[in-house]
Amino acid sequence: QQQVKQSPQSLIVQKGGISIINCAYENTAFDYFPWYQQFPGKGPALLIAIRPDVSEKKEGRFTISFNKSAKQFSLHIMDSQPGDSATYFCAASIGNAGNMLTFGGGTRLMVKP
């Protein structure tokens, strides 16, 4: 049973546009929601993370929006750049962020120049 569902599977955005990736979770015990960026042949790198006590967190061009009642969270990439082209994974865990992560299926983002 996939506990974290991610959409879309792939996304094409023009340079300067906004990229939006959505995730939905089932387990209400999840209380830590990170987003990871992965380039081909590399390990995932933490982009930004949020806990349920806030509805939004922004770091530079990256924003997480969190809707606890809907059990959904999303990543917004503002002013998308070709260098943002990568695969993005949402994830969720319980308690300490060093605990086991449940990953979404991933979104392959391509930003066209």
Added chain:
Amino acid sequence: GAVVSQHPSWVICKSGTSVKIECRSLDFQATTMFWYRQFPKQSLMLMATSNEGSKATYEQGVEKDKFLINHASLTLSTLTVTSAHPEDSSFYICSAGGPAETQYFGPGTRLLVL
């Protein structure tokens, strides 16, 4: 920042041989490390949780006798793929719970079994 390394970065081996992959936390101690497997264009699949000084916890469907995990110190966990076969070819990634309650990932090891 916290860094996790993996060695080797890629390995090619013959079917039937065993391959050991090392995962090290370079500048922090990690009581818990995780091993993932990733097929092309797919998400990360957790294989096992490695706890320092104790037996690893394997996810359902992962053969513990085939994928041997040893977490002998707070900075090193190893994954040994025993009697590797072509279907074991994959991208293996480790991670470790590090500072600021964040999980850090290694760069991955690509295994190709001929």
